[in-house]
Amino acid sequence: EAQVTQNPRYLITVTGKKLTVTCSQNMNHEYMSWYRQDPGLGLRQIYYSMNVEVTDKGDVPEGYKVSRKEKRNFPLILESPSPNQTSLYFCASSTIGQGSGYGYTFGSGTRLTVV
Amino acid sequence: LAKTTQPISMDSYEGQEVNITCSHNNIATNDYITWYQQFPSQGPRFIIQGYKTKVTNEVASLFIPADRKSSTLSLPRVSLSDTAVYYCLVVFTSGTYKYIFGTGTRLKVLA
Numbered sequence: 001e002a003q004v005t006q007n008p009r010y011l012i013t014v015t016g017k018k019l020t021v022t023c024s025q026n027m028n029h030e031y032m033s034w035y036r037q038d039p040g041l042g043l044r045q046i047y048y049s050m051n052v053e054v055t056d057k058g059d060v061p062e063g064y065k066v067s068r069k070e071k072r073n074f075p076l077i078l079e080s081p082s083p084n085q086t087s088l089y090f091c092a093s094s095t096i097g098q099g100s101g102y103g104y105t106f107g108s109g110t111r112l113t114v115v
Numbered sequence: 116l117a118k119t120t121q122p123i124s125m126d127s128y129e130g131q132e133v134n135i136t137c138s139h140n141n142i143a144t145n146d147y148i149t150w151y152q153q154f155p156s157q158g159p160r161f162i163i164q165g166y167k168t169k170v171t172n173e174v175a176s177l178f179i180p181a182d183r184k185s186s187t188l189s190l191p192r193v194s195l196s197d198t199a200v201y202y203c204l205v206v207f208t209s210g211t212y213k214y215i216f217g218t219g220t221r222l223k224v225l226a
Contacts, residue, residue, distance in 0.1 A: 004158075033214060043159070043202065043216040056211050090158050094214075102147045102206040104214070106158030 002027045006091050006107035013081055013114055021076045021110050023091035029105075031094045032074040033058070034066065036087040037109075043090070049074055050096065081114040088112075119205050119217035126223045133190045135220045137203030140184045147206040148179060148186045152199045153219075159202060163188070198224045 004025045013019055025032065033048035035058075045058030049068040063085055065077040074093075078085060088111050092104040119139045127133045139148070147166045151159035163170060163177045165186075170177045176189040190197060203217040 031212060035216075042219050045214060045216075048212070048214070050212060058213070059215075088156070092158070092214075096212060101164050102208075102214070103149055103161040103164050104151070104159070104204070105161065109156065109158055111156075 002105065004091055004093050004105050004107040006089075006110050009108065009110060011110060011112050013112070015082055015114055016080050019078050019081060019112075021078075021089060021091075021112070023074045023076065023107060024072050025074075025093040025105070026072065027093060027095075027105065028071065029093035030071075030096050031102075032068065033092050033104075034064070034074070034076045035090045035092065036060065036085075037090065038087050046076070046089075081112075083114045086112060086114050119203055119215060121201075121203060121217045121220045123218070124221040124223070126225060127193055128225050129194055130192050133193050133197075133222060133224075135188045135190075135201050135222070136185055137188070137217050138185045139203070139205050139217075142183055142205055143207070143209050144183075145208045147208065148177065149204045149206060150175070150177065150188045151202045151204060152197075153202065154199050162201075193222075193224045195224050195226060198222060 007022045034046040035043045037043050044060045047066040049055045091107040094104045149164040150162045153159040163175045165177045178187045200219045202219045207213045
């Protein structure tokens with residue numbers, strides 16, 4: 001089954017304790033991205049990657065890091081989480097190109113609480 | 116980058132056609148428009164995509180006028196299970212790719 005898998009689904013952590021949220025896709029998609037969703041603010045792009053070793057900042061990259069060492073994986077790293085990073089996080093992937101289109105497949109989400 | 120805006124909410128009755136419009140007044144010729152449905156605490160689900168004129172699939176139609184300053188998602192004969200938040204998303208394809216979501220429209224389908 002074609003899917004994007006995020007782990008964990010729920011995470012409660014303390015301020016300053018480094019954490020990683022994993023994301024993996026099995027569709028050989030070039031493009032992968034991370035979003036955070038907050039009430040009243042919609043879905044905001046954190047980082048994206050157009051292919052292996054190619055990453056770029058989205059609209060809200062502060063406090064986050066990413067890496068793309070393999071095509072299928074795109075982990076999100078919070079080096080020193082703070083309470084304002086409490087949010088619902090989604091990973092997504094898509095093909096790129098007018099022939100194949102740009103439709104995203106999303107993961108199930110990770111609800112992160114930083115206390 | 117263009118700002119994408121949508122109505123905050125809409126109500127409809129079962130069996131009616133629903134049209135949700137997204138305004139994106141400054142997109143380039145090859146920028147793409149996609150639409151998603153989201154239920155609470157779930158990831159958005161892809162509905163349809165296009166970049167000009169009209170596209171139709173088994174669940175929706177997408178209308179994009181010639182000036183491309185807006186697009187309209189059309190849902191035929193909605194049911195209660197279509198109650199959700201609907202997002203347009205513009206894919207900016209010039210240079211680096213950015214996928215920017217609209218503000219979202221909360222659709223409530225009434226019996």
